[in-house]
Amino acid sequence: MARTTNKYVGVDVGGTKILALLVSGDGEILGRSKRPTEQEWQPLAAQVAAVIDDLLATTGASLTEVDGIGLAVPGVVDSQTGRLVHAPNLAVDDPWLAERIRERYGVPVAVGNDVNLGTLAEAWYGAGRGASSVVGVFVGTGIGGGVVIDGRIHVGAHDQGGEVGHMVTVVDGPPCGCGNLGCWEALASRTAIEREIRKAVDAGRPTVLAAAAEEDHIRSGPIGKALRAGDEVAVEVMTRVAHYLAQGLLTIKHLLDPEVIVLGGGV
Structure with missing residues (x-):
């Protein structure tokens, strides 16, 4: 059967949900499907396959129309073999996930x-479109980053x-989940925000939080409301986090001098 357009499946594998999109070759979203990530018993490849099957069923697309599948995972991937080396937020991680889906x-x-792939998408089709160098900084539970130079991901x-x-932003600073001290994400992520708010509450400081x-x-909603109300703890914590966030961005600017730095994430 002759194809009228190239179609691809993109899958974002997260610690809480798996999201699949059917897209055209020029990036148009043709359909989507989502399921929560099961962290205890179901093999990861089976979970990803279930979401892809749902996507094909709901869009009416057949496998013969799909030219390829892309998987985005929250961990370190061996760029030569496609092996998932380490995924700390996936209790059911599978080193050979890509091979099983293939x-x-x-x-x-x-x-x-x-x-990395989110930054590539921003460079191709988003806020970094047309720039020769783009750095993506995504602030959430931690701080993730990606570097794209001349349309290619720099993996190192x-x-x-x-x-x-x-x-390392502050030598001997707060402990990070990686085991080091003073990492940027230990100072400017949601984890850091929550830690500092709880520290203030435990110290008996008055706060609506x-x-x-x-x-x-x-959640972000109560923090935003507290900020707008001028809550002393909220203002103090977020001002400090903004300071460290700016400090890290300045370091990236001096190190790489990218045309564009794209900020994203849940914070």
Whole structure:
């Protein structure tokens, strides 16, 4: 059957959800499907396949129309073999995820770090379009980064290029999830924001965020409301985080001098 246009499946594999998109060759979104990530028992490849199957069923697209599948994963990927080396937010990670998906569907499969690919998307079709060098900084639970130069992702000698969240910003500073001290993401991420708010609450400082601090996660809505109300703790914490965020961005500017720095993420 002759194709009228190239179609591709893109899958964002996250710690809480798996999102699949059917897109045209020029980036138009033709359909989407989503499922929560099961972290305990179901093999990751089976979960990804279930979302892809849902996508094909809901869009009415057949596999013969799909020219390739791209997988974005929250971890370190060996750029030579496609092996998922380390994914700390996936309890059911599978080193050979891409190979299993390739075997199941019989089409080319590419895999890469999610933030690297997000930065590539911004350089190709988003805020960095037309720039020869783009750095993406995505602030969430941690801080992820990606570097794109002349349309290509810079992965570095050990596939860890762009890991800006682990630049040491304050020597002997707060502990980071990576085991180091004073990393950028230990100072300017959602994790840092929550830690500092809880520290203030534990010290007995008055704040409208006291109740929110008792939850597993402090949501952005209450923090924003507290900021607008001039809550002393919220203003102090967010001013400090903004200072460290700006400090890291300045370091990136001096090190790489990119045309564009794209900010994203859930914070």
